[in-house]
Amino acid sequence: MRLATIKKGRDGQLVLVRKDHEKMVRADKIAPTLQAALDDWASLAPRLQALSDDLDAGRIDGEPFDEAACASPLPRAYQWADGSAYVNHVELVRKARGAEIPESFWEDPLMYQGGSDCFLAPHEDISMADTDWGIDFEAEIAIITDDVPMGVSAADAGAHIALLMLVNDVSLRNLIPAELAKGFGFFQSKPSSAFSPLALSPDELGPAWQDGMLHLPLLSFLNDAPFGKPNAGIDMTFNFPQLIAHAAKSRPLEAGTIIGSGTVSNKLDGGPGKPVGEGGAGYSCIAEIRMIEKIQTGEMRTSFLQFGDRVRIEMRDAGGRSLFGAIDQKITRYEGPGR
Amino acid sequence: MRLATIKKGRDGQLVLVRKDHEKMVRADKIAPTLQAALDDWASLAPRLQALSDDLDAGRIDGEPFDEAACASPLPRAYQWADGSAYVNHVELVRKARGAEIPESFWEDPLMYQGGSDCFLAPHEDISMADTDWGIDFEAEIAIITDDVPMGVSAADAGAHIALLMLVNDVSLRNLIPAELAKGFGFFQSKPSSAFSPLALSPDELGPAWQDGMLHLPLLSFLNDAPFGKPNAGIDMTFNFPQLIAHAAKSRPLEAGTIIGSGTVSNKLDGGPGKPVGEGGAGYSCIAEIRMIEKIQTGEMRTSFLQFGDRVRIEMRDAGGRSLFGAIDQKITRYEGPGR
Numbered sequence: 201m202r203l204a205t206i207k208k209g210r211d212g213q214l215v216l217v218r219k220d221h222e223k224m225v226r227a228d229k230i231a232p233t234l235q236a237a238l239d240d241w242a243s244l245a246p247r248l249q250a251l252s253d254d255l256d257a258g259r260i261d262g263e264p265f266d267e268a269a270c271a272s273p274l275p276r277a278y279q280w281a282d283g284s285a286y287v288n289h290v291e292l293v294r295k296a297r298g299a300e301i302p303e304s305f306w307e308d309p310l311m312y313q314g315g316s317d318c319f320l321a322p323h324e325d326i327s328m329a330d331t332d333w334g335i336d337f338e339a340e341i342a343i344i345t346d347d348v349p350m351g352v353s354a355a356d357a358g359a360h361i362a363l364l365m366l367v368n369d370v371s372l373r374n375l376i377p378a379e380l381a382k383g384f385g386f387f388q389s390k391p392s393s394a395f396s397p398l399a400l401s402p403d404e405l406g407p408a409w410q411d412g413m414l415h416l417p418l419l420s421f422l423n424d425a426p427f428g429k430p431n432a433g434i435d436m437t438f439n440f441p442q443l444i445a446h447a448a449k450s451r452p453l454e455a456g457t458i459i460g461s462g463t464v465s466n467k468l469d470g471g472p473g474k475p476v477g478e479g480g481a482g483y484s485c486i487a488e489i490r491m492i493e494k495i496q497t498g499e500m501r502t503s504f505l506q507f508g509d510r511v512r513i514e515m516r517d518a519g520g521r522s523l524f525g526a527i528d529q530k531i532t533r534y535e536g537p538g539r
Numbered sequence: 540m541r542l543a544t545i546k547k548g549r550d551g552q553l554v555l556v557r558k559d560h561e562k563m564v565r566a567d568k569i570a571p572t573l574q575a576a577l578d579d580w581a582s583l584a585p586r587l588q589a590l591s592d593d594l595d596a597g598r599i600d601g602e603p604f605d606e607a608a609c610a611s612p613l614p615r616a617y618q619w620a621d622g623s624a625y626v627n628h629v630e631l632v633r634k635a636r637g638a639e640i641p642e643s644f645w646e647d648p649l650m651y652q653g654g655s656d657c658f659l660a661p662h663e664d665i666s667m668a669d670t671d672w673g674i675d676f677e678a679e680i681a682i683i684t685d686d687v688p689m690g691v692s693a694a695d696a697g698a699h700i701a702l703l704m705l706v707n708d709v710s711l712r713n714l715i716p717a718e719l720a721k722g723f724g725f726f727q728s729k730p731s732s733a734f735s736p737l738a739l740s741p742d743e744l745g746p747a748w749q750d751g752m753l754h755l756p757l758l759s760f761l762n763d764a765p766f767g768k769p770n771a772g773i774d775m776t777f778n779f780p781q782l783i784a785h786a787a788k789s790r791p792l793e794a795g796t797i798i799g800s801g802t803v804s805n806k807l808d809g810g811p812g813k814p815v816g817e818g819g820a821g822y823s824c825i826a827e828i829r830m831i832e833k834i835q836t837g838e839m840r841t842s843f844l845q846f847g848d849r850v851r852i853e854m855r856d857a858g859g860r861s862l863f864g865a866i867d868q869k870i871t872r873y874e875g876p877g878r
Contacts, residue, residue, distance in 0.1 A: 278615045278656035312723040313652040317617035317793035349876035384651040385724020391789040450730040454656035537688035
């Protein structure tokens with residue numbers, strides 16, 4: 201089934217979306233919001249599935265569905281824990297900062313606690329006070345869990361994956377070095393993220409969902425030009441069950457926990473990737489291409505996002521149809537709290 | 540007014556508590572949960588205050604209040620951002636790890652994003668798989684905000700403080716060095732925190748709430764022996780409005796955001812403090828006394844928390860009456876997800 205949240209108050213209105221994304225049906229008789237559904241997932245998911253089946257089979261006509269009316273599936277969440285499972289990305293970004301990665305990064309997942317109190321809508325502007333902060337996007341896959349007990353094994357963790365989404369983990373690159381140097385991880389350098397309009401149950405992905413990974417290209421566009429299409433099933437050092445087990449080592453995870461894959465990144469012949477325009481898989485963030493430019497030309501030529509720039513992130517099935525709808529965001533100038 | 544959350548489902552039942560903590564009245568006609576109250580704080584806070592006034596004046600008799608029936612005021616929250624405003628603590632803990640603090644720590648607040656999806660109840664066991672993880676408590680003050688706009692100034696931030704609480708920011712000291720070395724901040728080393736049974740509006744604190752700080756001793760007890768009584772209004776390098784402004788630099792904060800002070804810590808004559816038993820203000824965590832022991836004797840003698848140990852954290856008004864009720868937790872062994 202495909203779920204979405206229509207903007208309404210703080211937590212929105214849960215709907216089910218037809219496979220062609222043309223129609224939707226409100227789920228309010230089952231659960232008013234996605235969080236409410238996740239809070240009682242074992243008993244409500246089958247009822248949501250039945251309603252979804254009715255919509256797909258034409259037994260319900262539904263209302264028109266519009267991605268632009270969507271909030272992020274969870275407009276606010278109790279947890280957003282972002283992994284960095286494509287260690288290739290970590291290696292490149294660290295190189296760009298002149299730092300090496302330790303060997304342990306290939307065995308012990310990197311994960312940071314992200315802010316989850318107010319996510320941007322999938323088509324909402326990224327409004328920032330200053331482009332000197334180095335505004336970048338990061339295209340990722342994310343999962344939503346039901347209740348996960350503390351100490352869950354990776355073998356048992358997969359059963360706790362309720363839904364999948366895409367995410368733009370907005371990053372302020374020029375604030376990162378000073379913030380990480382303080383030792384407490386990201387805070388100001390990770391402003392609000394935006395998620396895809398649709399959240400899909402794993403079965404919607406068919407054979408593309410395998411081994412706890414999503415085996416499809418993740419498409420990023422910068423001002424409508426293809427920027428990245430790495431396959432999310434390739435070079436993922438830690439799969440989602442491993443990321444869940446890592447997160448749950450010393451505490452349980454409450455239903456509605458979102459766990460991110462980290463920036464999707466593919467190697468090319470064992471080395472860094474090539475831009476899409478040169479026949480490569482491209483990149484899921486600007487920081488990577490800047491690093492590769494530096495390696496190749498000594499100079500980072502691609503600038504971070506400027507006011508007016510637009511980022512689009514989506515994923516298509518084998519038939520070319522959009523799976524999650526599109527994250528589609530423009531960068532705008534934030535004029536301050538007083539206006 | 541004094542609010543509490545009685546355990547019930549995931550988010551509990553909001554109640555108002557009489558100043559003597561003997562009686563309470565359910566607030567469900569105003570807001571079912573504390574989060575619901577915070578979501579519409581400007582219009583609901585006056586109604587909650589009126590109900591509280593009725594209870595305090597005896598116009599309502601109320602029901603018996605029992606701290607042990609309480610969940611944390613927000614049993615789960617959309618944000619838990621913990622500052623480290625007592626830089627003295629940071630300096631000591633870093634010294635214990637053989638690390639120096641940079642000068643900037645005195646000007647730019649340290650803050651980490653904490654997990655907020657499932658807090659422990661104030662009297663709930665701290666259940667951990669392994670004492671080798673170095674289980675420690677951290678006694679802190681925390682505030683809860685209403686909606687805070689991005690870019691708020693420290694001058695304007697104070698008006699967004701809705702409530703105050705105490706917190707035990709449970710820490711796994713022996714997991715910290717490896718985790719911080721990875722650069723992404725705390726994750727496994729910061730398991731679920733517990734908050735005080737009561738959350739108080741700032742006016743309840745009278746003159747003790749001043750300059751964005753709480754000027755009263757924070758009392759910690761280890762197995763009933765006094766362990767710390769540092770004054771939370773002394774040596775707080777950044778006050779709460781400054782911490783809010785720091786958190787809101789690049790994103791808004793949604794109502795119900797919790798911001799912590801960091802471990803309360805007082806210097807003594809410009810140097811590290813003395814144990815309570817030797818006439819000092821003592822410590823709000825075990826890591827500090829271990830550091831001082833190492834400085835003085837070359838050896839850390841006090842061990843981290845063992846199974847069966849009990850930690851109590853509270854604060855009393857000038858008349859010796861409990862303000863927030865007590866956080867009172869025992870350390871127990873976690874037997875794993877399968878049992």
